[in-house]
Amino acid sequence: MGKISLNTGYCKSCGLCIRACTRGALSISGKTNEKGYRVIAADDMKCVGCGLCYTVCPDYVFTIEDQTGSEWTV
Numbered sequence: 001m002g003k004i005s006l007n008t009g010y011c012k013s014c015g016l017c018i019r020a021c022t023r024g025a026l027s028i029s030g031k032t033n034e035k036g037y038r039v040i041a042a043d044d045m046k047c048v049g050c051g052l053c054y055t056v057c058p059d060y061v062f063t064i065e066d067q068t069g070s071e072w073t074v
Helices: 016-020 052-056
Strands: 002-006 026-032 038-042 062-066 071-073
Touching (some): 052 062
Antiparallel strands (some): 002 062, 026 038
16 A cells, blocks of 8 residues: 555546545546646545556556555556
8 A cells, every 4th residue: 555646637537536446535626737627636534545546547647656665657
C-alpha cells in the first residue's frame, strides 16, 4: 500500500476510477483541467493506496508511491 498522487492534466472525467474505488476515496471535483474536463480529487483520509484506480485508469492520471519510495505509474 502507498500514497497516491494525481496528474489531473490527463483526466477526462470518465469515472472509471471512482467506480473502482472500494473505499469511496475518489470523486469529481469542482476544478477543471486545461482540456476543460472536471477532474477527480482524492480524499487522503480514505485512500489506502491499493492501486485499483491506477489499474483501471486509461489516461495515466495516477502515481502511487509505496512505503519504500518506489513509484508505480500507469
